[in-house]
Amino acid sequence: MTPPISETWRLPPRAVLLAALLLLVTAEVGGASMARFKLELARWARGEMQRHPAVHGLVGVRDVDERALDEALFRFETGLRLFHMHAEGMALVIIATTTIAATLTGGASRRALVVLLAVGGVGYPLGYLLWSALIPGLGVERGKTIAEWTFWIPFGCATIVALLWLAALIAARVIRR
Amino acid sequence: MSRPPLIVVFVAVMVIALGELGGAVLSQLRPAAARWVAARVVANPAAHGLSGSAEYDEEVRDRTVFAVEAGLSFFHTHAEGTGLVLFFTSTLVASVVHGVRARTALYLLLTAGALFPLGYLTYALAVLQLGRDAGVELAERWVLTPLGVAAIVGILGLAAALVRRPTPEEG
Numbered sequence A: 001m002t003p004p005i006s007e008t009w010r011l012p013p014r015a016v017l018l019a020a021l022l023l024l025v026t027a028e029v030g031g032a033s034m035a036r037f038k039l040e041l042a043r044w045a046r047g048e049m050q051r052h053p054a055v056h057g058l059v060g061v062r063d064v065d066e067r068a069l070d071e072a073l074f075r076f077e078t079g080l081r082l083f084h085m086h087a088e089g090m091a092l093v094i095i096a097t098t099t100i101a102a103t104l105t106g107g108a109s110r111r112a113l114v115v116l117l118a119v120g121g122v123g124y125p126l127g128y129l130l131w132s133a134l135i136p137g138l139g140v141e142r143g144k145t146i147a148e149w150t151f152w153i154p155f156g157c158a159t160i161v162a163l164l165w166l167a168a169l170i171a172a173r174v175i176r177r
Numbered sequence B: 001m002s003r004p005p006l007i008v009v010f011v012a013v014m015v016i017a018l019g020e021l022g023g024a025v026l027s028q029l030r031p032a033a034a035r036w037v038a039a040r041v042v043a044n045p046a047a048h049g050l051s052g053s054a055e056y057d058e059e060v061r062d063r064t065v066f067a068v069e070a071g072l073s074f075f076h077t078h079a080e081g082t083g084l085v086l087f088f089t090s091t092l093v094a095s096v097v098h099g100v101r102a103r104t105a106l107y108l109l110l111t112a113g114a115l116f117p118l119g120y121l122t123y124a125l126a127v128l129q130l131g132r133d134a135g136v137e138l139a140e141r142w143v144l145t146p147l148g149v150a151a152i153v154g155i156l157g158l159a160a161a162l163v164r165r166p167t168p169e170e171g
Helices: A014-036 A038-051 A062-104 A107-138 A140-176 B006-043 B054-096 B100-114 B118-130 B132-164
Strands: none
Touching: A014 A038, A014 A062, A014 A107, A038 A062, A038 A107, A062 A107, A062 A140, A062 B006, A062 B054, A107 A140, A140 B006, B006 B054, B006 B100, B006 B118, B054 B100, B054 B118, B054 B132, B100 B132, B118 B132
């Protein structure tokens, strides 16, 4: 028999809420820093790129190199912007979905779902930060591959699997009612 | 805070999950998707107004690929947002709106509003099938506008309910 479910929301563990809030703060600080230190960040990234000419296909011809540097710099800034946006969004997703999991599921499923949703949600946006950090030294594509395999794929999959699992558990509850 | 009905919670979680899934698919399969879209445009020349001039047709193809990718990208970003909006607003409805009819009406409006991102999926598919202008027109008129209006009316209704009725704590 299915145990009755609470008619009010149950909060997820405090550590999960804290992780979501820290992610939210990091996102806000990241957004603010992007605006405040835009020039400094661009100057640093440009300097690093010029120290790795082969990675960025720099040939010593100003017209060609400028285009390559602008393109890599655009991706560097895109990575930072996507970190800011995803971190804000995922922090709220963590709060909402772990609250749902804490209320509507039980036992081992609840623990696994809360862990997957929290870890996946916090880890995924950090991939964008890593991508940006890697672009100047390793290039756009190599940086993207590393970020994909170390952050986006594992943490993104954790979140997607947990969300689909949670949706299936809720659907089962709806059908049983 | 009170919990909204399970079916509303289910829709919120599904919309967020589909948003995440859409983002993953978009990032992993972008080149393959772009190739498939370009092939579909060529296979459907009348809908896209292809003229036989290579330069012009290439421009049309690129524009269509861009529009389809934009539709998928908007689906990803909006689904993450509207799923959360449904979760938070329906929790407010469950907590502060007392009349059964009013609550049901608000749940229906807000749930329909959360499905708004499906309009962008329709947009992507319709642009591909009917051509850019006709596709955009179809998605806007039949999906984006009605679902968007439902979301706006639902949120305004919730705001009105908050203004008109005291919360249980206020008695």
